[in-house]
Amino acid sequence: MFDKLKSALGSLTKIATHTTLSKEDIDSFLWDFEVALIESDVASAVIESLNSNLRKKLVGMKIPRSEDRERFVLNELKAAVRDTFANTRHLDxxxxxxxxxxxxxxxxxxxxxxxxxxxxxxxxxxxxxxxxxxxxxxxxxxxxxxxxxxxxxxxxxxxxxxxxxxxxxxxxxxxxxxxxxxxxxxxxxxxxxxxxxxxxxxxxxxxxxxxxxxxxxxxxxxxxxxxxxxxxxxxxxxxxxxxxxxxxxxxxxxxxxxxxxxxxxxxxxxxxxxxxxxxxxxxxxxxxxxxxxxxxxxxxxxxxxxxx
Ligand SMILES: Nc1nc2c(ncn2[C@@H]2O[C@H](COP(=O)(O)OP(=O)(O)OP(=O)(O)O)[C@@H](O)[C@H]2O)c(=O)[nH]1
Ligand SMILES: [Mg+2]
Known part of the structure; x- marks a missing residue:
């Protein structure tokens, strides 16, 4: 499941070598991310919203020097995706x-x-x-x-x-x-x-x-x-x-x-x-x-x- 998405992620963690994430960094990743989601049958309205959330959150974000870059970017990404479902309450x-x-x-x-x-x-x-x-x-x-x-x-x-x-x-x-x-x-x-x-x-x-x-x-x-x-x-x-x-x-x-x-x-x-x-x-x-x-x-x- 989502193999394409995993490879898209590689493109972000590789480019995140400077201290601040630029629009260009994000755009190249989001393009891969979008293709991966389309290929995974995620609906276009969902993809647009996910991408705009991610863009808002990530562009200009500073990566603390002390942090492991890859882990930092990954955690921010996961949080942004999770935010998209913030209203989905847990139901047992x-x-x-x-x-x-x-x-x-x-x-x-x-x-x-x-x-x-x-x-x-x-x-x-x-x-x-x-x-x-x-x-x-x-x-x-x-x-x-x-x-x-x-x-x-x-x-x-x-x-x-x-x-x-x-x-x-x-x-x-x-x-x-x-x-x-x-x-x-x-x-x-x-x-x-x-x-x-x-x-x-x-x-x-x-x-x-x-x-x-x-x-x-x-x-x-x-x-x-x-x-x-x-x-x-x-x-x-x-x-x-x-x-x-x-x-x-x-x-x-x-x-x-x-x-x-x-x-x-x-x-x-x-x-x-x-x-x-x-x-x-x-x-x-x-x-x-x-x-x-x-x-x-x-x-x-x-x-x-x-x-x-
Ligand atoms: N592989 C697989 N088949 C499933 C699953 N759930 C249901 N099916 C199959 O899908 C077909 C339709 O299932 P039903 O439960 O009769 O569907 P329904 O919604 O009640 O259909 P209607 O009564 O016509 O409205 C059956 O052949 C089920 O065995 C599943 O999780 N996996
Ligand atoms: Mg039935």
């Missing part, structure tokens, strides 16, 4: 679920409700199943709501996952109101002391606007504790327009990017985090239930600058 979803479950056991406040959103085929249903499995590994109980009542086979697909995971699927028939299915699941979980409700939703109905309105309705009816956008790492710039649209209709809290096992470039995570200023919680890295790994932005930024 398992901790949140555990807290609500503990409260629920005491005060019967109802289950922790997590809504999954995203367009068709990105991996929502698979991620719902992986997430249920993760909750189980953390000692939490869950039900899944089959709130994709549109696509043929969707109810059977989530039911099959639920059966394999030994959790209860809450389903109605095709064509029924997804918000009602989600509400049903919430009531079932409340009545049976289940910790978490996970809602699987449709990815396509007649129009994108219909889909967004359907999602907004589910949000109004069940008031989820957490709304998670699911995007496909391989979708390039499309994932950004999807993220923006879902953000404006549902104001989701966080994102999960799937198919990162095939995403060698790594730009999607950077772009989605930047554009939405929402944390990336996990990456899907395969089709097995355990193939959901935490995403750590700090570590990711570090990895951009690792030397090969």
């Amino acid at each position: 979803i398992i901790e949140l679920a555990k807290k609500k479950a503990a409260q629920n056991r005491k005060d019967h406040l109802g289950p922790f409700v997590v809504l999954f959103l995203g367009i068709n085929g990105v991996g929502k249903t698979t991620t719902v199943a992986k997430f249920a499995h993760l909750l189980q590994k953390n000692g939490l109980t869950a039900v899944v709501a089959a709130a994709d009542t549109h696509r043929a086979g969707a109810i059977e697909q989530i039911t099959e996952h639920a059966n394999r995971l030994k959790i209860k699927p809450i389903a109605q028939s095709y064509g029924s109101d997804p918000a009602a299915v989600a509400k049903d699941a919430q009531l079932y979980a409340s009545a049976h002391g289940v910790d978490v409700v996970i809602i699987d939703t449709a990815g396509r109905i007649q129009t994108s606007k219909n889909l967004m309105e359907e999602m907004s309705k589910i949000v109004r009816v069940v008031k989820p504790d957490l709304k998670i956008f699911v995007g496909d790492s391989l979708a390039g710039n499309d994932v950004l327009s999807q993220a923006k649209e879902f953000l404006s209709y549902t104001d989701f809290d966080a994102a999960i990017l799937t198919k990162a096992d095939a995403d060698v470039k790594g730009g999607a995570a950077l772009s989605v985090a930047f554009i939405t200023q929402r944390p990336i919680l996990y990456l899907g890295v395969g089709q097995e239930y355990d193939d959901l790994v935490p995403f750590d932005l700090d570590k990711f930024v570090e990895s951009l600058f690792e030397k090969t």
Whole structure:
């Protein structure tokens, strides 16, 4: 991942031999940096903003004599990239679920409700199943709501996952109101002391606007504790327009990017985090239930600058 970026970095550390970084020093590096980011599928809006942040921060910067030049420049660069994501707050979803479950056991406040959103085929249903499995590994109980009542086979697909995971699927028939299915699941979980409700939703109905309105309705009816956008790492710039649209209709809290096992470039995570200023919680890295790994932005930024 980001091999080009690592070589671009070499061009900066080599030129940083004087005490003050000049515009020329920075320009030659930023050109390489930009090419590396483009080749890594980072969105152009993200690249422009990153570059302008870096330029503002680095031009005219004095390198203290006592400092190791390369280390100094590297640290400033990392800080500038990290600043770009300053509003992306850290979110420990398992901790949140555990807290609500503990409260629920005491005060019967109802289950922790997590809504999954995203367009068709990105991996929502698979991620719902992986997430249920993760909750189980953390000692939490869950039900899944089959709130994709549109696509043929969707109810059977989530039911099959639920059966394999030994959790209860809450389903109605095709064509029924997804918000009602989600509400049903919430009531079932409340009545049976289940910790978490996970809602699987449709990815396509007649129009994108219909889909967004359907999602907004589910949000109004069940008031989820957490709304998670699911995007496909391989979708390039499309994932950004999807993220923006879902953000404006549902104001989701966080994102999960799937198919990162095939995403060698790594730009999607950077772009989605930047554009939405929402944390990336996990990456899907395969089709097995355990193939959901935490995403750590700090570590990711570090990895951009690792030397090969
Ligand atoms: N390699 C890989 N494949 C994945 C991953 N996540 C999902 N898939 C595959 O992507 C395909 C679509 O996954 P689904 O979970 O059905 O996607 P969806 O978003 O629910 O699709 P709709 O129900 O049509 O909206 C399936 O073949 C999954 O096995 C992942 O992290 N890595
Ligand atoms: Mg699905």
